[in-house]
Structure formats: C-alpha cells, structure tokens
Amino acid sequence: MISESARIIALTGAGMSAESGVPTFRGRGGLWRNYEPQQLATPEAFARDPLLVWEWYNWRRAAIHEAQPNAGHKALAALEQTGRHVTIITQNVDSLHSRAGSTHVIELHGSIWKSVCTGCAAVFWDRRGKLSTLPPLCPECHQMLRPGVVWFGESLPPMAWQASAEACSEAEVLLVIGSSGVVYPAADLAPIARQAGAWVIEINLEPTALSSLADLSFHEAAGQILPKLLQ
Ligand SMILES: [Zn+2]
Known part of the structure; x- marks a missing residue:
C-alpha cells in the first residue's frame, strides 16, 4: 500500500x-501536583487562575524541551x-x-512554543524551555499571554x-x-x-x-x- x-x-x-x-494527558506521568490535565487545559481554568495554568505549561515546556x-x-x-x-x-x-x-x-x-496575547491577539514564538517570568505579558499591549494551544471546549x-x-x-x-x-x-x-x-x-x-x-x-x-x- x-x-x-x-x-x-x-x-x-x-x-x-x-x-x-513527553508526558501525555491520559497515561503515566500526566499528573502534575495532583491535577488532572482536564482541570487545567480549559479556558475556565485559565480565567480562574492563569498563574497556575502557566506553571503547569512551564513544567510541560521543560519536559518537552528535553524530549x-x-x-x-x-x-x-x-x-x-x-x-x-x-x-x-x-x-x-x-x-x-x-x-x-x-x-x-x-x-x-497548536504548539506549546507559541503564545497568543489575550488582549491584541499578537502571536509570539519561543522555543526555549521554561519561561523565566510568569505569567508572560505582551510586549506590545502588556496584557497577559496565553499558551497557543487548543484547550478542552475550544x-x-x-x-x-x-x-x-x-x-x-x-x-x-x-x-x-x-x-x-x-x-x-x-x-x-x-x-x-x-x-x-x-x-x-x-x-x-x-x-x-x-x-x-x-x-x-x-x-x-x-x-x-x-x-x-x-x-
Ligand atoms: Zn498584546
């Protein structure tokens, strides 16, 4: 064929x-601080506690950078x-x-190396591992960035x-x-x-x-x- x-x-x-x-959502190693990914990879979780969601993504960025x-x-x-x-x-x-x-x-x-501004929708790429400052802010309009990935419910x-x-x-x-x-x-x-x-x-x-x-x-x-x- x-x-x-x-x-x-x-x-x-x-x-x-x-x-x-790479830690998957369902398999072994998917848990982080006892959170299920389904609790963190949602627009609602980000609205409630963006820093928590970003800390999780920073952990994932580090793991994926090593892979x-x-x-x-x-x-x-x-x-x-x-x-x-x-x-x-x-x-x-x-x-x-x-x-x-x-x-x-x-x-x-989407991509874990992409971030999107929640204010002006500008897109930023950064393929280094962890981000040094959380949550990251848009250099253009100073609103918060979000991970450039598709979340549950999106x-x-x-x-x-x-x-x-x-x-x-x-x-x-x-x-x-x-x-x-x-x-x-x-x-x-x-x-x-x-x-x-x-x-x-x-x-x-x-x-x-x-x-x-x-x-x-x-x-x-x-x-x-x-x-x-x-x-
Ligand atoms: Zn912006």
Missing part, C-alpha cells in the same frame, strides 16, 4: 509523543525523503515531527482543520498512529480518507474504535513498527 502511493498522511496522537517521553524525536518520527521524515508527498496531521503540540525533519506538518492543536483552528480535511480527501494512504480514534479528529478524518479511496492503516498499542474501519492494524509501538514498515 505504501510503496505504491504518492500521497500519504500520518495522523498522529499522544501515543507518538509518549514514546519520546527527542523517536524512531517513528524519524521514519516518517525519511518517507518524505523518498519523494512522496507526506503530510503530518498531529494532535501533539511538541513540534517533534518538525524537529525530525518532516516539512508538511499541520498542528491541529474549537480547532479553522484553517488547520480545512487543510487537514483537504489533505485527507486526496490521500492514498492514511496512517493513524498513537491516536485512540474515538474522538475527533481521527473519527472525522479517517472516514474522509476512506471515502476518497485511501487505505487506512492503524498503529496503536491497543485496538481502538478505528480498528474495524482500518485495512490493517498494528498493535505495536510506533517507534518499533514504523521503521520496519517504511523500510
């Missing part, structure tokens, strides 16, 4: 990053080097795909979503990697690709809701199976 296809999409979720040691792309990230970047058009659609905010060398990356949930950035749906409608192969497939975006994007005639290949440690739709399912770590598959 992959060798005969020119347009390939990899839709990646938390499982992909977990193999690089390195794994063999799965590198295999996808290498696939692009074969001349195929490879689009990465990711729910992860750590930029590990770009760091591995992938050039077409749609960050559906909608996806329309342009990123549009680009993802368009890519899926032209795909020949859709790899769904480390994503439970139960919730958006996998639940919405996989049927689009399927309708366009794409093969759907799932790579996830455990079976998911997507397994019945997929042409192939591999229940192995992405860092193990992707290099072998793409070889």
Whole structure:
C-alpha cells in the first residue's frame, strides 16, 4: 500500500509523543501536583487562575524541551525523503515531527512554543524551555499571554482543520498512529480518507474504535513498527 502511493498522511496522537517521553494527558506521568490535565487545559481554568495554568505549561515546556524525536518520527521524515508527498496531521503540540525533519506538518492543536496575547491577539514564538517570568505579558499591549494551544471546549483552528480535511480527501494512504480514534479528529478524518479511496492503516498499542474501519492494524509501538514498515 505504501510503496505504491504518492500521497500519504500520518495522523498522529499522544501515543507518538509518549514514546519520546513527553508526558501525555491520559497515561503515566500526566499528573502534575495532583491535577488532572482536564482541570487545567480549559479556558475556565485559565480565567480562574492563569498563574497556575502557566506553571503547569512551564513544567510541560521543560519536559518537552528535553524530549527527542523517536524512531517513528524519524521514519516518517525519511518517507518524505523518498519523494512522496507526506503530510503530518498531529494532535501533539511538541513540534517533534518538525524537529525530525518532516516539512508538511499541520498542528491541529497548536504548539506549546507559541503564545497568543489575550488582549491584541499578537502571536509570539519561543522555543526555549521554561519561561523565566510568569505569567508572560505582551510586549506590545502588556496584557497577559496565553499558551497557543487548543484547550478542552475550544474549537480547532479553522484553517488547520480545512487543510487537514483537504489533505485527507486526496490521500492514498492514511496512517493513524498513537491516536485512540474515538474522538475527533481521527473519527472525522479517517472516514474522509476512506471515502476518497485511501487505505487506512492503524498503529496503536491497543485496538481502538478505528480498528474495524482500518485495512490493517498494528498493535505495536510506533517507534518499533514504523521503521520496519517504511523500510
Ligand atoms: Zn498584546
């Protein structure tokens, strides 16, 4: 399937990053000071206690700064080097795909390295680890910045979503990697690709809701199976 296809999409979720040691929301190491991520990654939590939310993001920034792309990230970047058009659609905010060398990356949930002004909406990028001053303020209008990520209860950035749906409608192969497939975006994007005639290949440690739709399912770590598959 992959060798005969020119347009390939990899839709990646938390499982992909977990193999690089990025603390996920659901798995081990997701807790910080006994808060569930669902209690902190919301507009309501930020409105109530922005400093607390920023302290949590600073902890995540430090952890993600330490993380390195794994063999799965590198295999996808290498696939692009074969001349195929490879689009990465990711729910992860750590930029590990770009760091591995992938050039077409749609960050559906934003980036941890991005901050957005709550006053004037200016966007700032800072790829260093921890921020030194919390909460960070906008150098333009001195209002507070917020993390440039999509929180629970917020909608996806329309342009990123549009680009993802368009890519899926032209795909020949859709790899769904480390994503439970139960919730958006996998639940919405996989049927689009399927309708366009794409093969759907799932790579996830455990079976998911997507397994019945997929042409192939591999229940192995992405860092193990992707290099072998793409070889
Ligand atoms: Zn501002």
